[in-house]
Amino acid sequence: MEILVVENIVKGFGGVTAVQDLSFAVSKGEIYSIIGPNGAGKSTVFNCINGLYRPDSGTISFGGRDITGLNPDKIATAGISRTFQNLELFSRMTTLQNLLLGRHVSTTYSIWQMLTFNFRNSKAAKQEILQREKAEDVIEFLELEPYRDRPVFSLPYGVQKLVELGRALAMEPDILLLDEPAAGLNHEERQDMIFWIQDIRNELGITIVVIEHNMQLVKDISDRVLAINFGQKLVEGSVEDVLRDQSVIRAYLGEPAL
Amino acid sequence: MRLKRVYFEDIRLFKTTASLVWTLLFLLLLFLVPFIFKTYYLSVVNLMCLNVIVALGLNILVGNTGQISLGHAGFVAIGAYTAAILLQAGVPFVFTLIIAGLVSCLVGAFLGLPSLRLEGPYLAIVTLGFGLAVMVIIGRMEMFGGRMGLMIPRIDLNWSGLSYDRTLYYVFIIITILMTILAHNIIHSKIGRAFQAIRDSDIAASVTGINLVHYKTLSFAVSAFFAGIGGALWALYLQFVTPGTFSLMMSVLFLATVVLGGLGSVTGSVLGGIVMTLLNLQLEKVVTVPLFGDLIVFLSDTIMNPSGIANIRWVLTGLILILIILYEPHGLNGIWLRIKRYWNLWPF
Incomplete structure (x- = not known):
């Protein structure tokens, strides 16, 4: 097909x-x-x-x-997701944040629900936790654990390529x-x-x-x-x-x- | 070593018990201020609150979304004049505040539209023009009192049973705390992540499904909302508004506040607002410092024209800004983080 x-x-x-x-x-x-x-x-x-x-x-x-x-x-x-020839990463953000951005479209809460973001049982917090789990799946798949909380500009080139691949994958x-x-x-x-x-x-x-x-x-x-x-x-x-x-x-x- | 066990620990407002305790202590201190200090210091804190609120909003736009605004005084003016007119008409304060924020927010969304096409210096010029235009238009319109400005009636604060100044102080503090939490939530939610994505690479942001039109406009709108709330409080604080208050200098100082505090950080906005207010109010007193003050008086007498000594605070503010940015690009927030790290590891 x-x-x-x-x-x-x-x-x-x-x-x-x-x-x-x-x-x-x-x-x-x-x-x-x-x-x-x-x-x-x-x-x-x-x-x-x-x-x-x-x-x-x-x-x-x-x-x-x-x-x-x-x-x-x-x-x-x-x-459709993609990677770039000359890396287009969110370079001042961490690996995890880059992957969470890959989950952006799937993160469904409104700007009003965001206001209750700090409460454990709010829709926004549940969504954030759910998307975090998805992002962690990608981290595990590409073995990015050591780089989770490091800003991506500080990572070696090869790892940056993987992060970009991970971000594309996180979009499922x-x-x-x-x-x-x-x-x-x-x-x-x-x-x-x-x-x-x-x-x-x-x-x-x-x-x-x-x-x-x-x-x-x-x-x-x-x-x-x-x-x-x-x-x-x-x-x-x-x-x-x-x-x-x-x-x-x-x-x-x-x-x-x- | 303390390990996290659930992902929620990364989301909640207070990451550790210690930070909760310190925040509560800080709130207690804020609560006690009116009982310890003279009324003058209450108005200093009020001024800090104004600057903090506007800085929080501007930081979302500049630090997080990577856009620029040289016209933020325009949004503050819109908030202040909206509040002035509504309060004169007898609208309750709470509604006045929200409407002032929303009016400014709406104008912000419109100003956000050029940001879809313009970047950097070009956007700076557009926002600069906006700020100047607002000042001039307001100054020429009869309904806004022209150059004379508008008087603002005192709001009814008798319900509290405290003096007007003390109650106003609490009102300012509570609103500032609410706005700080709002800014924190915006920055750490998916909305803030989208803003930062646009800052770092708008191409990548669009291919990860972020609608650039939507989020750039939203960033301007949110930022203008904060400025509008700040403006309404400004009207309340000064009790009169004139177009001259909301000058280009004000816009530039807000930008300086954000950079001084630390781009993209809520703590930075708060620290920047506090320190900038203190610098503005206290730097004139530098001439009373022994030796250094004499030197400055001597320099301004010999080099500058007679108005030099009156403007010495601008010279010193500029110098302090340059030094901080040279030695600590992350601003006051960077210094704050280093102090925290030091104490976390103490005594090693």
Whole structure:
């Protein structure tokens, strides 16, 4: 069953067309990778899907519902969460607070109920405790216990990446968009990241779309791969087929010298 | 070592029994103040209460949401004039207070709209313009008494059986405590978390499902509500309001209060409000300090124009602000936390 369908989207910035008439569909429960050289338009595709950009034309539907052009918070509420290439964390807040923000949409109490926040049996306090338990589940899943109460700017880069992943997971999304999850990680951290991503799909059943430059990671996790260049689809298919495809090799390495 | 066992321990107002005991002692002290000190000091505490309430609100906007306002005196003015008109019309004080807060809150929500598009210096200019405009508009309108301002009748406090000044003191203290708890709850609830998320990264905030329009407007509205309540109390405290009171200087001093106290912290707002009031009232007396006072008089006589000595408190306030921010970026709250940590570990 196709959970995310992107049809003929176009996105330009002034004279530059970043995405040209791109279509693809992601099935429920699969790990779908998008690869391509720098500037190919991969991140622009993510930004269109989760509402940071509004595509010039084309439609994006999620779970059968048209989400093209909705605001990012509406799309997040619908069940799409993401991480960023260059980390977008709430850096002065603690790991726990970052994860609790992932629970923001599910935390349901009004501004009036907030007034009784300090009483143990109030709706607000019960909600806070419930969301705290959910956040603690994520902390346990990603083994973030040592960093729970530390502001995230003080954490090592690899841990910050995990916190961002955790925040996205805390939203209990149906689909998770990961923008270069292994960028800036060392070999060991990258191996760990591969395990986390596989665990997220296998244990939590979350569909994953991943943008990545590291071919090792792409090979290890992907069910299907989409290669794009200059905002256009080059080829789509299994890992082996895509990585062996002549157009993909040309996109990365250029024309062979005569 | 004391370990927490349930998550509620992170939510409740008093995290430890010790903090509860200290707070109760502090409240007892506040209760006893009118029986120990002269009436003059009651009015000093009242002034502190005003500054604390406005600082609490401004800190939510600046420290927590990361927006800026150089026009907060405008909200205070709106609160004060609303209260003045309602009290003249004979509306009971409790309603006056709430309506003054709500009117200011509404205007705040409108001013919040440009903040959706503007950031940093641009927003500063918009709010600056707002503050100045409010002052000028009020000063030109007949119903607000123009430049002469409005007189405010004393409210009926005979029910307490105490003198007017003492009762007014208790009224101010109770309202300040309620506003402090309100600010604490806002900051520590999901609303405050959303504010801080916007401060740290509005892109990430929007992709975690935070509605930026809603929360930025809410932050301005909440902040203006506090300023409106502060303004109503201001009217009551001064017994008359003139447009000149709510000058740009007032807005800037509120901002200084928040930074001095510590951005984003309730304790910081309270400490900042208290210390800033004291600085304002007491710094003029620095000329009576032996040696240092003589030096300042000498400097102002030789370097500054004759008005220099009268403005010496601004020079010193500026100097103190610079020193505190240089050596303690977290403001008075940072110093407070360090003292607490020291005593927690004492005698090691």
